[in-house]
Amino acid sequence: MKLRPLHDRVVVRRKEQEETTAGGIVLPGSAKEKPSQGEVIAVGAGQVLENGSVRELAVKVGDTVVFEEYAASTHKIEGEELLIVKEASILAVVEA
Numbered sequence: 001m002k003l004r005p006l007h008d009r010v011v012v013r014r015k016e017q018e019e020t021t022a023g024g025i026v027l028p029g030s031a032k033e034k035p036s037q038g039e040v041i042a043v044g045a046g047q048v049l050e051n052g053s054v055r056e057l058a059v060k061v062g063d064t065v066v067f068e069e070y071a072a073s074t075h076k077i078e079g080e081e082l083l084i085v086k087e088a089s090i091l092a093v094v095e096a
Helices: none
Strands: 009-014 037-043 062-069 073-077 080-086 090-094
Touching: 009 062
Parallel strands: none
Antiparallel strands: 009 037, 009 080, 037 062, 062 090, 073 080
């Protein structure tokens, strides 16, 4: 199944967080924080402006993004947990 977000929404696959701390301590699943980084897997057509024109989104499929912690809506699609977030809640694009 392919998921197509509407307007200024973006579908993100959350990146898995490291399971050990910098000091080498292994964290159990319940102690890990959910990461606020992910890979963009789908983008909407763009934001509809007041004058009716559409502004393209600044992110594209394949970008790694940092988003606000509680801004995303979580949905399970075909057994995979995906996030749907508005473009305005994306804080940055991580560049390699």
